[in-house]
Amino acid sequence: MTMQTSIRIAAALAAMALGTQLAAADPIVIGLSSPQTGGAAYLGQHQRWGAELAIEEINTAGGAIGEQLELSVQDNQCNPTQGAASAEQLISVGKVSAIVGALCSSATLSIMPIIEKAKIPLVVETSTSPKITEMAGVGGNTWTFRINPSDQELAIGLARYLIADGKIKKVAFAGEDTDYGRGGHAALKAVLEKNGVDVGDGDFFGRDTQDFSAFLTRMGSDKPDAIAVYLNGADELNFLRQYRASGLTIPLTGRVEFSELQEGVVESGAINGATSVFPYSEQITVGDNTAFVERFRKKFGELPNAQSYEGYTAIKLIADAIERAKSAEPAKIRDALENAAFKATLGDVLKFDDHHQAHPSAVILQIENSKVVVKGLFNT
Known part of the structure; x- marks a missing residue:
């Protein structure tokens, strides 16, 4: 075997080894x-x-x-x-x-x-x-x-909490016009109405809705015992800002994500008494x-x-x-x-x-004195 052949064989073996490593x-x-x-x-x-x-x-x-x-x-x-x-x-x-x-x-x-x-x-x-x-x-x-x-499991836990309070007989619903919003409405309505709480047909909004004033004005006239909110991200924050500006004191409930409210909505006291059901809280x-x-x-x-x-x-x-x-x-x-x-x-x-x-498990959250409070965990 010549020196050149040996070098070629060694180079080929080295390349094969490198390829295997890569x-x-x-x-x-x-x-x-x-x-x-x-x-x-x-x-x-x-x-x-x-x-x-x-x-x-x-x-x-x-x-x-x-x-x-x-x-x-x-x-x-x-x-x-x-x-x-x-x-x-x-x-x-x-x-x-x-x-x-x-x-x-x-x-x-x-x-x-x-x-x-x-x-x-x-x-x-x-x-x-x-x-x-x-x-x-x-x-x-x-x-x-x-x-x-699922929303069905979360609705059961939330409904138990709302029913135990004994004060809620009529709930309005504001949700996004998606599988999330409509599925949440159907699940919450099914559970609450079995227990004598009227939920109604709900109001549904397209993504990137800018103006919720007509709905909020109607809520001031209808005076439900609570408003269930199933919105996401910027739409939810936009809704909550307008709710705060409206001066309404109707308690909010549903799937409100308190953790993302970076604009001082919780701290302002405007949504004191609001409840929410979520799979997680950093406070647990x-x-x-x-x-x-x-x-x-x-x-x-x-x-x-x-x-x-x-x-x-x-x-x-x-x-x-x-x-x-x-x-x-x-x-x-x-x-x-x-x-x-x-x-x-x-x-x-x-x-x-x-x-x-x-x-x-999932968690029930409530706003008390402008702070998020864990009210309890439940099994789904």
Whole structure:
């Protein structure tokens, strides 16, 4: 063997070894479909932050099955058309092993048939439309799993609290004209009216509605005992500002996200007495939540909200499934999710029923003396 031949063989072996190392170094890609622009972008940013914190912690601890995780994010604009496009992009270009999303129920529902066809597991982290549960698992779509409660489950907990108060007999409803708003209305109406509380047909508003004055003026005349609010992001904040300016004292309830009110609405005292039901609050002290809140605040400079927590939990759940499956193959991740028993930050053990719906706890919140107060946790 000549010297030149030996050199060529050595170079070829070195290249093969390097190629093997590079292949082994390829990360496991998890997709995130999230509203990064539009009226729900603030919520989408928190969802992304939660996912990023989980990825960082997992990778620092050695990754999943010894491989690093990578987050690939696509903007769905809280829109079903863009939601479908975001999933197509994550699957065809991102080559993801699983997807988390899509925060907004209509976007999630548009993604479900796409991930089913592609055979990519979807972990629904925040969307609450009951349709998702109906269609998942034995409902037909075996690739979709939801970790947060549906509006139906949240409505039951909220209704129990409102009924126990004994003062509420008539509830008006202001919701966005989407699967989230209409699903929330149907769920709350069904539970409350069984217990003698009139909810009515509700008022529904398109996204980016600027003027709620006509509705608020009518509320001043109708004088319901409470107004249930199922709006999102900038629309919700816009509604609350106008409610404050109207001088109304009718208590608010429903799915009001107190944590995002950065404009002093809570502090002003204008919504004292308001109640809300949510899957999460940074004030909860059970499990490892206090430590999670501090890690999140230190990294991002803000307190986590429900979207942060659920984004974080979804990534941790997928990493757990990869570890148990000993594989990043989508089908094996799906099978591992079906058998999940994952302990989340709040101490809940996430398991999926035959509709691939988990049943974590949720929290009742109330504004008292211009502060958010936890009134209690309940099982869903």
